Amino acid sequence: xxxxxxxLPTLSVQEGDNSIINCAYSNSAxxxxxxxxxxxxxxxxFIIDIRSNMDKRQGQRVTVLLNKTVKxxxxxxxxxxxxxxxxxxxxxxxxxxxxxxxxxxxxxxxxP
Amino acid sequence: xxxxxxxxxxQVLKTGQSMTLQCAQDMNHEYMSWYRQDPGMGLxxxxxxxxxxxxxxxxxxxxxxxxxxxxxxxxxxxLSAAPSQTSVYFCASMRGLSTDTQYFGPGTRLTVL
Numbered sequence: 001x002x003x004x005x006x007x008l009p010t011l012s013v014q015e016g017d018n019s020i021i022n023c024a025y026s027n028s029a030x031x032x033x034x035x036x037x038x039x040x041x042x043x044x045x046f047i048i049d050i051r052s053n054m055d056k057r058q059g060q061r062v063t064v065l066l067n068k069t070v071k072x073x074x075x076x077x078x079x080x081x082x083x084x085x086x087x088x089x090x091x092x093x094x095x096x097x098x099x100x101x102x103x104x105x106x107x108x109x110x111x112p
Numbered sequence: 113x114x115x116x117x118x119x120x121x122x123q124v125l126k127t128g129q130s131m132t133l134q135c136a137q138d139m140n141h142e143y144m145s146w147y148r149q150d151p152g153m154g155l156x157x158x159x160x161x162x163x164x165x166x167x168x169x170x171x172x173x174x175x176x177x178x179x180x181x182x183x184x185x186x187x188x189x190x191l192s193a194a195p196s197q198t199s200v201y202f203c204a205s206m207r208g209l210s211t212d213t214q215y216f217g218p219g220t221r222l223t224v225l
Contacts, residue, residue: 042218
């Protein structure tokens with residue numbers, strides 16, 4: 001069946017280092033991918049998205065890479081800060097009425 | 113804009129009780145949805161609506177009902193609460209149907225005893 005999963009459930013990095021969070025997806029028909037950040041006790045917050053006709057997109061301190069050949073998505077956070085500590089989810093929109101399929105999530109912990 | 117709002121923030125029910133989780137958005141979004149999030153897991157889609165008067169089932173619809181009488185509101189009803197429905201519930205809205213971003217509410221933490 002369809003699934004979007006994350007390789008690592010937890011990631012611990014030193015403040016100032018770069019973070020890379022990975023995600024695998026199985027539905028090659030998906031055409032839109034989103035990364036969300038979820039802080040404790042809050043709803044998911046949009047970070048960055050990418051369409052399937054792109055392989056890279058940059059935002060402020062974040063970059064999303066899409067490799068359709070191996071169905072892999074990654075989120076890179078530059079100069080990670082304590083405020084980046086959260087659970088990060090990837091999600092895919094496979095064009096079925098707007099449904100989002102979420103991965104399990106990766107908890108990012110930033111050490112000062 | 114207030115965005116997506118949800119009430120209540122917390123709720124404790126006894127098995128068999130019914131209740132309605134409220135969700136509203138003021139962005140004039142056509143698409144709205146309900147997810148549940150269980151510990152250590154991602155969000156799973158319960159029900160969704162592509163516009164007023166239209167609803168459909170998601171991945172885990174059993175035990176829940178929805179209605180969409182207006183564009184703004186999308187309440188989720190638990191007919192007879194069960195401990196397995198203990199979870200955090202998130203409502204989301206989106207402008208379009210495909211390549212668009214879903215905006216989430218703050219969530220309702222529900223405990224069923």
